[in-house]
Amino acid sequence: MRRVAVLISGRGTNLERIVAEVRDGCLSGVCAVVVVVSNRPEAGGLEVARRAGIPTRVVPSSGLDGEAYGRRLLEALGPWKLDAVVLAGFMRVLSAEVVERFRNRIVNIHPADTAEYQGMDGYGWAFERGLSETKVTVHLVDEGVDTGRVLAQETVSLQGATTLDDVRRRGLDVEHDLYSRALRRWFENEGRSWDASTGGRAPCAES
Numbered sequence: 001m002r003r004v005a006v007l008i009s010g011r012g013t014n015l016e017r018i019v020a021e022v023r024d025g026c027l028s029g030v031c032a033v034v035v036v037v038s039n040r041p042e043a044g045g046l047e048v049a050r051r052a053g054i055p056t057r058v059v060p061s062s063g064l065d066g067e068a069y070g071r072r073l074l075e076a077l078g079p080w081k082l083d084a085v086v087l088a089g090f091m092r093v094l095s096a097e098v099v100e101r102f103r104n105r106i107v108n109i110h111p112a113d114t115a116e117y118q119g120m121d122g123y124g125w126a127f128e129r130g131l132s133e134t135k136v137t138v139h140l141v142d143e144g145v146d147t148g149r150v151l152a153q154e155t156v157s158l159q160g161a162t163t164l165d166d167v168r169r170r171g172l173d174v175e176h177d178l179y180s181r182a183l184r185r186w187f188e189n190e191g192r193s194w195d196a197s198t199g200g201r202a203p204c205a206e207s
Contacts, residue, residue, distance in 0.1 A: 002031040002083040002187055007090040008038050012045020013172060014088035014109065014179055019052045021180040030187050035080050037073070039092050061092050070095025086183065087141065091120075096143050106141035107186065109179050111171050113153065114139055118146035126158060127167045133157050134167075136174045138182040152182035 006015050015036065021027040036049035039061035049056045059076045061069045069092065077085070087108040099106065112122030113135040126134040134156045140148035156174045161167045 001029060003034045003081055004031045004084045004086055005035045005037060005077055005080060005082050006033055006049075006086045006088050008036060008043055008045035008088050009040050009091040010043055010045060010089045012036075012043065012048040012088065014175055015045045016048045017176040018086070018088065018180055018183070019048065019054070023052075025180065026184050027180055030184055031084070034082070035077075037076055039069075039090070045089070066093060066095045067097065070098045073098055074101060084187075088179070093145055094141060099141060099143050104140060107151065107183065108139055108141050108146070108148070109175055109182075110137045110139060110146050111175070112146075113137060114146045114150060118144075123168045123171050124164060127161070127164045132159055134171065136171060136178055138179060138186075151186055152178060154178045 006018065008015055015033075018027065019033060022031060022033055033049075033052075033054050035055045035057060036045065037057045037059055038046055039059055041058045041060065046056050046058070057076045059069070059072050064072070073094075074097065082102070083105065085102050085106045087106065090108075094106065110118075110122060111134070112118075112125060114137045116135075117125050122134070135153050136156060137146075137150055138152040139146065139150045142148040154174050154177075156171050158167055158170065161170060
């Protein structure tokens with residue numbers, strides 16, 4: 001069973017779903033979240049982890065450049081003997097040293113097609129352009145920003161969405177379902193990519 005760290009910066013909604021799937025869903029027996037790390041002490045996801053009995057660590061990033069923060073992050077992750085690092089709303093670009101330490105073992109979820117848009121606020125990007133659909137992408141992390149190998153993608157219909165909040169709500173619904181399914185397939189298939197569209201939108205527990 002893989003030992004996983006989840007890195008967060010905010011509310012932890014993807015973390016909450018992952019924890020639920022580890023407890024009694026499609027990630028049960030597949031992986032264990034052994035630590036949750038946040039770069040923001042006020043992140044709501046820390047309480048999600050505490051309620052689930054998962055150890056937490058805060059590694060503040062304010063005022064640190066990427067390399068300095070990367071060193072502190074590696075110090076925090078070092079004792080946990082990790083098999084993978086899962087980014088779930090983590091709002092820092094990882095340093096080259098962190099990427100190299102966990103090469104091909106860091107996974108991120110991005111609220112856009114990474115071939116079309118990289119960086120912050122993918123849902124805002126889609127809304128501003130009036131797109132009829134967008135995508136959620138699960139990908140490996142490399143030294144670039146949202147440039148790593150794609151593991152899974154799923155389409156988000158934006159037909160009839162009239163507000164940014166609506167776009168985000170629809171996107172998060174897809175994120176929460178896709179991420180755990182993608183992690184399970186990734187672990188089971190030793191890192192090979194898979195096409196979420198071939199599996200439809202079945203609940204994670206049925207994957």
